[in-house]
Each structure stands twice: as C-alpha cells, then as structure tokens.
Amino acid sequence: MATDQITIRRAVNGDESAMRALWSAHAPRIDAVVRRLVGDPDQAADIAQEVWIQIFRALPSWRGDSQFSTWAHRIAVNRTLNALRSLRRVQFAEVEIEEGSATTNEDPDRSFVAESIDEAVRQLAPGARAVFVLHDVEGYTHEEIATELGITTGGSKSQLFKARAKLRRLLAHLVDVPTPAKDLDDVASLN
Amino acid sequence: MMSHLSTDRLAALVDETPSAAEALHLSACASCTAEVASHRRLVRLAAQAATRTDAPLSSFDALVPRLRAEELSVEPAARRRRMVMWGSRIAAGLTLLVGGTAIGRVSAGAPLLPKGDEAPIVAELPKIAQPATFRNTNDAMQVLSASQQQYQEAAAFLAAQDTTSHFIGLNQTSFQARLAALDQMAAATRAALYQAPQDPVLNQYYLSALGARAATLKQMGAVMPANRQLVSY
Numbered sequence: 001m002a003t004d005q006i007t008i009r010r011a012v013n014g015d016e017s018a019m020r021a022l023w024s025a026h027a028p029r030i031d032a033v034v035r036r037l038v039g040d041p042d043q044a045a046d047i048a049q050e051v052w053i054q055i056f057r058a059l060p061s062w063r064g065d066s067q068f069s070t071w072a073h074r075i076a077v078n079r080t081l082n083a084l085r086s087l088r089r090v091q092f093a094e095v096e097i098e099e100g101s102a103t104t105n106e107d108p109d110r111s112f113v114a115e116s117i118d119e120a121v122r123q124l125a126p127g128a129r130a131v132f133v134l135h136d137v138e139g140y141t142h143e144e145i146a147t148e149l150g151i152t153t154g155g156s157k158s159q160l161f162k163a164r165a166k167l168r169r170l171l172a173h174l175v176d177v178p179t180p181a182k183d184l185d186d187v188a189s190l191n
Numbered sequence: 192m193m194s195h196l197s198t199d200r201l202a203a204l205v206d207e208t209p210s211a212a213e214a215l216h217l218s219a220c221a222s223c224t225a226e227v228a229s230h231r232r233l234v235r236l237a238a239q240a241a242t243r244t245d246a247p248l249s250s251f252d253a254l255v256p257r258l259r260a261e262e263l264s265v266e267p268a269a270r271r272r273r274m275v276m277w278g279s280r281i282a283a284g285l286t287l288l289v290g291g292t293a294i295g296r297v298s299a300g301a302p303l304l305p306k307g308d309e310a311p312i313v314a315e316l317p318k319i320a321q322p323a324t325f326r327n328t329n330d331a332m333q334v335l336s337a338s339q340q341q342y343q344e345a346a347a348f349l350a351a352q353d354t355t356s357h358f359i360g361l362n363q364t365s366f367q368a369r370l371a372a373l374d375q376m377a378a379a380t381r382a383a384l385y386q387a388p389q390d391p392v393l394n395q396y397y398l399s400a401l402g403a404r405a406a407t408l409k410q411m412g413a414v415m416p417a418n419r420q421l422v423s424y
C-alpha cells in the first residue's frame with residue numbers, strides 16, 4: 001500500500017491522527033508477522049506494541065527511498081526477534097528439533113485438524129519457527145536469516161528443512177498429494 | 192536403486208536441485224516424488240500466508256499513553272493549545288521582520304526622528320539577545336515576548352506621532368504589490384505548516400504574513416478614496 005508521505009511527515013511531527021492512520025493501514029500486516037514469529041498470542045500482542053513504538057520512534061529516519069511498508073516490516077521482524085531473545089532467552093543456534101519440543105498446551109489432536117498454517121507453525125520450536133517464517137513466509141534468504149539470527153547459513157537450511165518436515169506432517173490434510181493408492185481410497189470414499 | 196530420500200532431502204528439494212542419484216531415484220519412486228510435491232504445497236501455502244492479514248493484535252488507543260509519555264505524539268487538544276500559544280507568543284518576533292519592513296518604508300516617506308539625531312531608536316530599547324545566546328526554548332520565548340512588546344510599542348509610537356503622512360510615497364500599486372507578496376508568503380508558509388505544524392519558524396512567518404496582510408489592507412483602506420472598497424485581494 002502506498003503510504004501518503006504527508007501522513008508520515010505529520011506523524012513525525014507528533015500528529016496523533018496521522019499516526020493512527022499509519023497504524024490502521026499497516027497493523028494488519030505488521031502484526032501478522034509478529035504473531036507468526038512469536039507464536040503465543042498474548043506475548044505477540046505485547047511485542048506488537050513494542051514494535052509499533054519502535055516504528056514511531058524510528059519514523060524520522062525513514063527517508064522515503066524504500067516503501068514504508070517494507071521499512072516498517074524490517075523493523076517489525078528485527079524488533080520481534082530481539083524481544084524473543086530477551087523474553088525467552090531463545091538461542092537461534094543450530095539445535096536439533098526434537099519431536100514434541102515445542103511448548104503447546106493444546107489438544108495434541110488439534111494439530112492434525114488445524115486449518116491454518118499459522119496454528120501449525122506455532123507448534124514449532126522458536127528457532128525453527130523463526131527460520132521457517134523468515135524463509136518460507138517472508139522470503140528472506142538464508143544469508144539474511146543467518147545475519148538476523150546469528151547462525152550459519154548451513155544452520156538456517158538445516159532448521160528450515162526440519163521445520164518443513166514437521167509442518168508437512170502436521171498439515172498432511174492440506175498438503176498430501178494423492179498417490180495412486182490414495183486415489184482409489186478417494187474414489188471409494190466418494191461412493 | 193538407492194533407498195528413499197531422507198526427510199531433510201525431501202524438504203530441501205523444494206528449492207534445491209536433486210543430485211543425479213536423487214533424480215534417478217525420484218524418477219522411479221512415486222512415494223518420494225509425492226513427498227517432494229507435498230513439501231512444495233506446504234511452501235506455497237506458507238508464501239500465501241505472507242499476504243494474509245489478520246485483525247491487529249492490539250489497538251492504536253493502547254499505544255497512545257506510551258506515545259504521549261515518550262513525546263512521540265501530542266494529544267490533539269494540547270496540540271491545538273500549543274498552536275494557539277505559538278500564535279500569541281510568536282506573532283511579534285517575526286512580525287518585526289515583516290512589519291519592520293513596512294515601518295521602514297513608512298519612515299522613508301515621513302522621517303519620524305528629527306534630523307541630526309544620530310542615535311538609532313533601537314539603541315534606547317532594551318537589549319535583545321542574539322540567536323546564538325539562546326540557551327533553551329524559554330530563553331527564546333522570552334526574547335520573542337520582549338520583541339513583541341517592543342514592536343507593539345514602536346507601532347503605537349509611530350501611530351501616535353504621525354497619522355496623516357504615514358503613507359506618503361506609497362500608492363495603491365505598491366500596496367497591491369506588497370499584498371501580493373504577503374499572500375504568496377502566507378500561502379507558502381500555510382502549505383509548509385501542513386507538513387510541519389509545530390515548526391516555530393514557520394508559525395512565525397505565517398502569523399507575521401497574516402498580520403502584515405491585515406495591516407496592509409487597513410492601510411490601503413485608509414489611503415483609498417472612500418467610494419472605492421477593498422473586497423478582497
């Protein structure tokens with residue numbers, strides 16, 4: 001969305017209505033990435049507030065040479081990862097993702113019926129979730145992720161593949177490609 | 192035929208090229224091929240999630256107390272008060288600039304000081320600090336306040352001393368030229384204020400331009416024939 005430069009100038013000058021307009025236009029997208037990276041909805045809400053304060057603090061440094069949404073998005077990712085580090089002492093190191101290592105107090109069966117990829121992503125361990133969201137959702141390269149998380153590109157790839165493998169299982173109902181045998185089952189179930 | 196591909200490799204092949212051996216296996220193994228396809232679907236779903244937006248996690252109103260506490264934003268009512276404050280306090284400081292020009296032109300037509308009096312009138316006025324000496328905004332405000340008072344006193348003095356010959360040498364055309372210039376100045380500063388409503392310098396210029404414009408209209412009314420009226424400019 002092209003954001004009116006005048007709105008940003010007004011917001012820089014402390015105009016609350018301009019700040020509100022910026023927030024209204026961009027919060028749905030900014031908050032969505034925060035939610036995905038954080039997982040826990042309550043924590044995500046707190047961190048989203050921090051993100052927005054940070055965006056408004058940094059607003060005078062926005063030079064208009066990039067899309068405001070892109071610029072704000074980077075701040076959101078960066079701030080969220082920092083918050084995760086300090087809140088949970090999350091280390092995005094190259095650790096093996098163990099089955100069931102994700103903290104979830106949901107009914108274990110729920111993951112299999114989850115219709116939203118966000119719900120499945122929430123079940124990943126924080127480090128794997130960050131890599132998956134940054135790479136497969138946000139389009140970051142492994143080099144960028146390595147820099148952002150302080151890990152190696154090899155570590156980023158390794159976490160990504162493990163995250164994909166787990167999500168592939170959690171979201172089987174959404175991503176399964178019918179095999180010939182399954183096709184027969186499908187036909188049978190239709191009859 | 193090699194054994195099935197590892198889960199890592201199946202996931203990697205979404206965006207990596209299979210080795211010759213992997214390609215050979217995939218060409219013959221429906222199960223691994225289906226697994227790679229499932230991972231592709233997963234990654235497509237993830238990419239679609241990027242453009243999806245949800246209801247915000249919080250509200251802007253929840254941010255407002257912090258924004259105000261950090262002085263990142265200004266409460267609308269306080270903002271209006273501040274604008275009025277700027278207006279009343281500031282008008283003079285730079286009205287000196289605009290108004291001063293007018294007075295200069297007036298006094299050129301009708302010298303108000305006795306000839307031979309070499310003491311400039313400013314010398315008798317309280318000293319005004321130079322910009323470089325401002326230590327803080329209070330300092331600057333006090334100077335503006337003093338300037339305003341001086342300007343008003345000077346204007347009152349001039350009005351008292353001379354009520355008839357003020358505008359000798361200034362005809363309607365020169366008034367109109369001045370009005371046109373002031374209109375441009377007011378429009379330019381008004382446009383700039385829209386982007387930087389709290390900029391004190393812009394506020395000063397804007398208010399000064401408006402003040403000088405009003406004064407000029409009055410003066411024009413005074414020198415124009417009574418049967419001609421200024422409707423607008």
Ligand SMILES: [Zn+2]
Nearest residue numbers: 195196220223
């Ligand atoms: Zn196979």
